[in-house]
Amino acid sequence: MQRRIGRADKWVRHLQCWQRRYSRMAEQTSSEAAACLPKLPPFDYSPPPYTGPTADEIFKKRKQFLSPSMFYFYKKPLNIVHGKMQYLFDESGRRYLDAFGGIATVSCGHCHPEVVEAIVNQTNKLQHSTILYFNHAIADFAEALASKLPADLKVVFFTNSGTEANELAMMMARLYTGSHDVISLRNAYHGNAAGTMGATAQCNWKFNVVQSGVHHALNPDPYRGIFGSDGKTYAKDVQDLIQFSTSGQVAAFISEAIQGVGGIVELAPDYLSSVYSSIKEAGGLCIADEVQAGFGRTGSHFWGFENHGVVPDIVTMAKGIGNGIPLGAVVTTPKIAEVLTRRNYFNTFGGNPVCTAAGHAVLRVIEKEKLQENAHAVGSYLKEHLTALKDKHEIIGDVRGRGLMLGVELVTDRQQKTPAKVEILHLMDQIKDMGVLIGKGGFYGNVFRITPPLCFTREDADFLVDVLDSAMSKI
Ligand SMILES: Cc1ncc(COP(=O)(O)O)c(C=O)c1O
Numbered sequence: 001m002q003r004r005i006g007r008a009d010k011w012v013r014h015l016q017c018w019q020r021r022y023s024r025m026a027e028q029t030s031s032e033a034a035a036c037l038p039k040l041p042p043f044d045y046s047p048p049p050y051t052g053p054t055a056d057e058i059f060k061k062r063k064q065f066l067s068p069s070m071f072y073f074y075k076k077p078l079n080i081v082h083g084k085m086q087y088l089f090d091e092s093g094r095r096y097l098d099a100f101g102g103i104a105t106v107s108c109g110h111c112h113p114e115v116v117e118a119i120v121n122q123t124n125k126l127q128h129s130t131i132l133y134f135n136h137a138i139a140d141f142a143e144a145l146a147s148k149l150p151a152d153l154k155v156v157f158f159t160n161s162g163t164e165a166n167e168l169a170m171m172m173a174r175l176y177t178g179s180h181d182v183i184s185l186r187n188a189y190h191g192n193a194a195g196t197m198g199a200t201a202q203c204n205w206k207f208n209v210v211q212s213g214v215h216h217a218l219n220p221d222p223y224r225g226i227f228g229s230d231g232k233t234y235a236k237d238v239q240d241l242i243q244f245s246t247s248g249q250v251a252a253f254i255s256e257a258i259q260g261v262g263g264i265v266e267l268a269p270d271y272l273s274s275v276y277s278s279i280k281e282a283g284g285l286c287i288a289d290e291v292q293a294g295f296g297r298t299g300s301h302f303w304g305f306e307n308h309g310v311v312p313d314i315v316t317m318a319k320g321i322g323n324g325i326p327l328g329a330v331v332t333t334p335k336i337a338e339v340l341t342r343r344n345y346f347n348t349f350g351g352n353p354v355c356t357a358a359g360h361a362v363l364r365v366i367e368k369e370k371l372q373e374n375a376h377a378v379g380s381y382l383k384e385h386l387t388a389l390k391d392k393h394e395i396i397g398d399v400r401g402r403g404l405m406l407g408v409e410l411v412t413d414r415q416q417k418t419p420a421k422v423e424i425l426h427l428m429d430q431i432k433d434m435g436v437l438i439g440k441g442g443f444y445g446n447v448f449r450i451t452p453p454l455c456f457t458r459e460d461a462d463f464l465v466d467v468l469d470s471a472m473s474k475i
Contacts, residue, residue: 038466040095040435041459047082047089054091055079073440075429083110086453086460088437096432097452099464100439104260104292104405104451107320108365115323118361122354129353131346137353141360145329148302148363151311155337158351159328162291162318163191166254168330169314170195173252173285175339180212181246183238183253183279186219187443189261190254190289199254202262202443215245217275219259220268223398223409224417231271238275242282250284252314257304260292263442264407264449266400272308285336288312291328292405295320295362296372296454299379299403307402323365325358371454372403379403382450382461389465393472395420404456407441408448408468419444423475430471436464 053061055077062070078096082089086109088098098110108115122137129135142156159165174180184190184199191200198211219225220234227233242250253275259265276286293304294317301307303315313336318328326349349355366372383399383406390396397411410420410427424446431438439449448468452460 037434038463038470040097041457041463043084043087043095045084045087047084047093050081050089050091050093052081052091053079073428074432078432078437085109085112086456095435097436097460097463099450099452099456099460100437101452102324103319103439104297104449105319105322106324106453107295107297108323108362108369108371109453109455110324112323112361112365114365115325115358115361118357119325119354122357126353128349130348131351135353137356137360138351141356141363144360144363146331149315149331150306152333152335153312153315153331155332155334157330157332157337157340157347158356159318159330159347160326160349160355161191161328162289162316163193163196163328164347164350165291165316165318165328165330166190166196166199166287166289167193169287169316169332170199170252170254172314172330172332172336172339173287175342176285176336177249177251177283179247179249179251179283181250182214183217183241183250183284184214185255185259185267186216187221187259187262187265188216188219188255188289189259204443205261213251215241217241219262219265220271221265222268223265223400225268227268229268231268232274234268235271235274235278239278242278246282248282250279250282252285252287253279254287254289256289256291257293257307258298258401258405260405260449260451261441263409263444263447264401264405265442266402267308269308272305272310276310276312285313286310287314287316289316291316291318292320292451296366296375297403297405297451299372299376302372321362322355322359323362325355327355327359329359366454369455374456375403375454378456378458378461379406381458382406382456382464385461385465386450386468389469389472392469395423395472395475401450404450404452404454406450408450409442410446410448419446421446424448427471427475430474431467434467434470436467438464 079091080088081091086098088096145156146154186201188201190196198214201216218234218237220231222229279286288305290303296302298304314332316330321327386399390399395410398409401407410424412418412420441447441449
């Protein structure tokens with residue numbers, strides 16, 4: 001009996017020894033693995049400790065009190081509680097590189113001190129009055145904004161969002177021309193109100209409600225489009241639409257220079273110039289939707305349309321204009337702007353002093369910190385490295401875009417261009433776990449959207465590429 005107990009003791013000691021040895025090995029392997037993981041560039045800032053509700057608590061409230069239409073990223077949704085420049089922090093204080101910029105909205109950087117200062121100063125003085133009284137904030141910003149636009153584009157109307165800006169632009173075009181038909185591009189996103197939902201051309205974003213008078217032309221998409229990069233041939237489709245689907249006279253053509261929600265699709269070269277001529281011949285106006293591509297994001301130019309050598313009649317903007325403050329604008333010529341004097345047209349919050357003070361500060365920061373130039377330099381560097389990743393990972397079907405508006409389209413079969421819809425979801429989670437927040441879009445939801453704050457650095461770009469490489473290597 002005694003001998004049996006002794007043998008059992010020995011056995012237990014042996015097992016414990018192995019357990020210790022195994023856990024030491026496991027620790028070593030996981031710390032070795034952690035050492036191999038890409039490292040976030042250093043950043044000398046720590047947010048104050050967060051003491052608010054957790055992601056789980058917020059999730060419960062969202063479910064109970066908010067619209068069930070609100071969706072979210074990631075299997076385990078993130079509770080983002082703090083932001084500083086190109087970085088975001090979650091409830092535990094973990095830092096993430098923000099490669100999405102709140103959907104191409106945070107242009108200068110999260111909580112940029114000069115933008116925050118402008119907001120706080122204006123809020124302390126006057127938060128809201130009405131445009132029925134004078135205030136310098138709206139006039140000063142309108143003047144500064146108009147100075148960034150070419151030709152006769154000098155009259156500004158402020159709105160609260162991109163949808164409102166596009167609604168107004170389409171209405172002005174209809175009033176000015178006396179025509180109703182508008183042409184937009186398939187795969188476009190221009191908003192979600194009555195008129196703009198008509199111009200939006202992806203079934204995912206269209207409800208079954210009246211959306212009159214919009215025709216959707218073939219998308220001049222160099223990767224998936226039937227004519228490849230032949231912009232002039234796609235442009236012929238707009239002529240056909242005018243001839244076969246309208247009275248021959250149109251109100252407007254509206255498009256982005258790079259489709260954002262559509263999956264960072266750059267319009268084929270020579271397309272816009274050709275289409276703008278056809279639209280003018282048919283008595284219509286050309287509207288450039290700069291909600292995502294504007295404010296220096298494309299790097300080479302301040303506005304996306306400038307990359308195509310065209311001058312629109314109306315330019316709409318939102319998102320990056322306010323670095324996160326609700327603000328939109330329509331800029332047009334004095335002659336076109338005149339149409340709104342036929343009746344009263346009013347917007348309670350449009351041009352609010354706090355929002356316009358913020359917008360003005362954003363413009364100053366973009367210029368002072370040369371953020372457009374940075375978008376060009378860092379964006380070109382990043383695109384080059386993403387393109388190199390394509391040689392390594394079969395799942396990358398296409399790398400495209402300009403400046404800091406880049407897209408990486410994932411496919412499971414390069415020949416068939418089969419959208420990697422499931423794989424992208426898996427990768428999104430992996431990438432987040434490694435410390436990068438990236439966007440997703442495109443008609444099939446299989447395109448990574450990279451639209452970070454324009455203060456993104458080369459080190460950030462390296463980290464992003466390393467994380468993508470690491471995640472894709474495991475798939
Ligand atoms: C190109 C474009 N236009 C218009 C809109 C609508 O803007 P908002 O969501 O501010 O109404 C968006 C929104 O994503 C957009 O990407």
